[in-house]
Amino acid sequence: MRLSPEVERLLPGEKDVAFYEEHGYYVTPKALPDDVIDAAIRGPEHHWAGERDWRLLVSGGFGDWKPSDGDTIRNSEYTALQNREIRALGQHAIIGAIAGRLTRSSEIRLWDDQLVSKPPSAGPGGPVVGWHTDSAYWMTCTSEDMLTAWIPLHDCPVEMGPVIYVDGSHQGPDTESMRTFNSQDLEALERRLIGEENKSLKRVIALRKGQMSFHHCRMIHGSDVNRGDRPRTSIALHLQDGKNRHRMFLNERGEPWHITNDDLCRKDANGHHTAIRRPSPSSGRPMAPGKARRSGPTGAPREVPFQLVMARRPPRPRPEDCP
Numbered sequence: 001m002r003l004s005p006e007v008e009r010l011l012p013g014e015k016d017v018a019f020y021e022e023h024g025y026y027v028t029p030k031a032l033p034d035d036v037i038d039a040a041i042r043g044p045e046h047h048w049a050g051e052r053d054w055r056l057l058v059s060g061g062f063g064d065w066k067p068s069d070g071d072t073i074r075n076s077e078y079t080a081l082q083n084r085e086i087r088a089l090g091q092h093a094i095i096g097a098i099a100g101r102l103t104r105s106s107e108i109r110l111w112d113d114q115l116v117s118k119p120p121s122a123g124p125g126g127p128v129v130g131w132h133t134d135s136a137y138w139m140t141c142t143s144e145d146m147l148t149a150w151i152p153l154h155d156c157p158v159e160m161g162p163v164i165y166v167d168g169s170h171q172g173p174d175t176e177s178m179r180t181f182n183s184q185d186l187e188a189l190e191r192r193l194i195g196e197e198n199k200s201l202k203r204v205i206a207l208r209k210g211q212m213s214f215h216h217c218r219m220i221h222g223s224d225v226n227r228g229d230r231p232r233t234s235i236a237l238h239l240q241d242g243k244n245r246h247r248m249f250l251n252e253r254g255e256p257w258h259i260t261n262d263d264l265c266r267k268d269a270n271g272h273h274t275a276i277r278r279p280s281p282s283s284g285r286p287m288a289p290g291k292a293r294r295s296g297p298t299g300a301p302r303e304v305p306f307q308l309v310m311a312r313r314p315p316r317p318r319p320e321d322c323p
């Protein structure tokens with residue numbers, strides 16, 4: 001896609017890309033116009049009220065806050081596949097263009113998204129997002145270069161609990177098991193996962209409306225209590241670079257790893273999902289972990305890109321759409 005000169009000016013340059021590669025994050029200037037954010041902000045309200053513009057192919061197994069869950073952190077996944085306002089934001093050209101620059105990739109695809117809203121807390125505690133890495137949840141992905149655009153839907157000063165990064169942690173070891181998004185004891189996690197010696201590497205990413213912050217999939221990150229006077233609402237748009245492929249991954253118990261994307265993504269020409277262990281064409285034995293492939297028409301191994309199946313028909317009309 002050809003970008004306008006205005007968009008081109010907002011893209012990270014070589015110095016910014018080098019910063020991202022070294023530190024694991026990149027904060028944009030104001031890149032999303034106010035009208036784009038203002039249009040998107042209606043999306044969460046529709047979504048939380050149970051309205052859906054498109055239905056997902058699966059109905060459980062992922063974050064999906066409902067009013068009966070109460071006044072806690074609201075974590076709703078795959079909202080861009082279900083809600084037109086959030087999809088419009090996620091499809092804004094500049095997001096993919098920035099992600100493409102940062103990963104030096106000519107192709108960026110949607111992977112997942114999380115609408116995260118933290119209610120304000122006046123008391124001693126309050127909901128937080130536990131220190132974690134995104135890649136720890138994405139074990140069926142081959143790419144080491146997946147990334148997330150964190151997009152608050154309003155000004156997000158420090159007191160509202162924006163995302164916090166541990167500078168450079170994407171280069172560290174042992175981040176594969178940090179599946180602790182839901183852990184509520186930030187301090188205990190910090191002692192265990194970050195350590196006293198790395199405390200000074202924490203970066204609190206306060207943003208103005210229209211700014212975004214991108215982080216590497218192995219980056220350790222979380223967020224603290226919202227001490228503001230209104231909900232802190234953001235979209236974490238998880239993105240995959242062009243080379244990402246599905247792979248078989250077995251957990252500690254030897255069971256195949258499974259995430260919702262495995263159900264939402266394209267199947268092969270025979271209707272088989274590549275996550276299913278099946279005999280290799282040559283040996284009749286199960287394929288080795290990490291080698292899940294399908295055969296092309298000639299029998300040559302062919303990798304299958306992860307590609308979400310998005311409904312293409314127009315969204316359902318809402319009462320406010322009718323004259």
Ligand SMILES: O=C(O)CCC(=O)C(=O)O
Pocket residue numbers: 116129134148149150161162163221222223234236237
């Ligand atoms: O919204 C937050 O506080 C955390 C979001 C997050 O985990 C992410 O952007 O990957």
